[in-house]
Amino acid sequence: MADILQAQRISLHAAGRKLLDNVSLTLTPGEVVALIGPNGAGKSTLLRVLTGYQPPDEGAVILAGNPLGEWCNEALSRRRAVMRQRSGMAFSWTVEEVIAMGRAPWPAAQTPGVVKEVMALTGCDDLAGRDFCQLSGGEQQRVQLARALAQLWHNGQPHGWLFLDEPTSALDLYHQQHILRLLRRLALTGTLCVCVVVHDLNQAALWADRIVLLHGGRLVAEGTPQEVLNETTLQHWYQAELKVFSHPEHSAPQVWLKP
8 A cells, every 4th residue: 555546536526517526546656647638627637636735525535545634744745746737936046946945845954966866867957046937938847847856856766656737838849758758767666656647649658658538527548558549539538530540669559630
């Protein structure tokens, strides 16, 4: 139980409608899990519930055998980190100061060394000393990823559950590839689970071990990219005309929208 985060039949209601409907999901370190689905499917809402920021109306989220609500903030912050879609800052902070915010649950003496490590990993070295508010959207995303990794960093690598909401949406192609390769490599260490909301189905196919498809707040498909990303499933739930073919260099499926 120590290495499992489970959502057990969770439901959430708001304004008379169900945002999540009886969703069950297990997340284990060592894998990348992609949450996909059309707009309004419940992906970001599920992320908020899985991370403990939004309690469910029904069901429970269990980490290491205990409901999230029973964890103290410091202990939970050492086990799970979140990178949201939008992360505005009201004050001027340097890049290093923003990243160091992730170290709040840990001894301060470790902070400088960890900040240096994660900056190098995420390609933030060239942003050192700059005002976070003056960075481009893509640069801010890289810094926020470094902050989230710093929060989970222990004994030279991240441990726990890393939740990301569209982490590459503002990145150029080079940095998309760099970050996705990094997340995959870190998950393969076996101490980190990466759970990521993505809209790009081809990215999900190439980098995720498991894909979870949501629609109308329900989990409607789950499995490997080959099991979930097929024409019948995607056309039914996305209502789009598309073709699915094999990647020319990998076994992963790739999705092509018909013109």
